[in-house]
Amino acid sequence: MNHGLQIQENYSLRNYNTFNIDVSAARFVELISDDDIKKFVSQVKVLQPIYILGGGSNVLFLNDFRGLVVSIATKRIQKIDETESSIDLECAAGETWNDVVSFCVKNNYYGIENLVLIPGTVGAAPIQNIGAYGVEIKDILINVEGFDLDSKKLLTFTNKECEFNYRSSIFKTKLNGKFLITKVRVRLSKEKKYQLNYRALNEKFGNQNIESISIQDVANYIKQIRLEKLPDHTKLGNAGSFFKNPEIDIEHLEELKKQFKGIVYFAAATGNYKIAAGWLIEECGFKGKRIGNVSCYEKQALVIVNHGGATGNEIKEYAEKIQSAVKDKFRISLIPEVNII
């Protein structure tokens, strides 16, 4: 049964995941309009099993997917409200996240510039509450609209109802796989203000008068750092940070500080401390260490890369080696940020 959807069979996902894993989907459909999404939701029960995919920049496929991969490709950036000091945008889930950032930077809409160059789509951005350089999407998000795939109802989640946390939200926890995000609404400031607390930004802009700093300056500087530090996934498959930064309590931190003078940590909102996962991995000797087709990136140990031809399982096994080394040395469990399928 196929009510007007262009479902394709045995579809290669090689170009639909930034790890460049050579897997395929038994069935594949691209939803390019609101109408496509409605058609899909109306028959979601008979189309199971399904997997919703945006840009594939936060997923690791271990095997071919035996069901239907649903690629969200709706595009739109629309102004929906404006005051003297702010502007509200409604963005379709399939819109490229960085295109929204570029649109805002071009128009001097402040608040989103630190999130420049994060790969992927708008619809996936709230799932793990994307963040970089001291800003998370929760800081600008008004609400999220989408379909509950059980009830097929169109629902709106306010910022608070999204239960945002560090690299997490209700969509990654209670509603994991059960909610199709169709639109994200964000509020940007028309008044100049920046989040420059992040060390590299503070060093660059901290002494400058805010009036002399343009939104393009901030976005360009972050772009420059990202391009230097992170691999280009079209050349070296990866999904950005593979693990979350783990959190430990003060007692554990004090013990580690005695043993490891250079430990990199920072205070978390919870009162505990976050340890830089990249530092832990580097201390265990994985930075640049290649096993088969897989390694940690030579410039940033937190990024696991596919040198070409790696399977999802090879990458998973490499990640497990890191987890067990970090556990043995620091008594810390690393939790993947990437969605393993």
Ligand SMILES: Cc1cc2nc3c(=O)[nH]c(=O)nc-3n(C[C@H](O)[C@H](O)[C@H](O)COP(=O)(O)OP(=O)(O)OC[C@H]3O[C@@H](n4cnc5c(N)ncnc54)[C@H](O)[C@@H]3O)c2cc1C
């Ligand atoms: C080089 C590189 C750098 C990165 N840097 C950062 C960074 O600085 N900060 C950061 O937070 N992340 C970063 N990431 C991770 C990634 O870019 C983000 O997690 C991004 O939001 C994923 O978007 P996507 O469209 O590719 O999602 P996908 O990988 O396609 O999907 C991710 C998850 O979201 C679900 N999903 C996708 N779309 C929808 C939808 N419309 N409705 C419901 N569920 C959906 C999927 O089922 C999956 O569970 C980086 C990745 C790479 C490759």
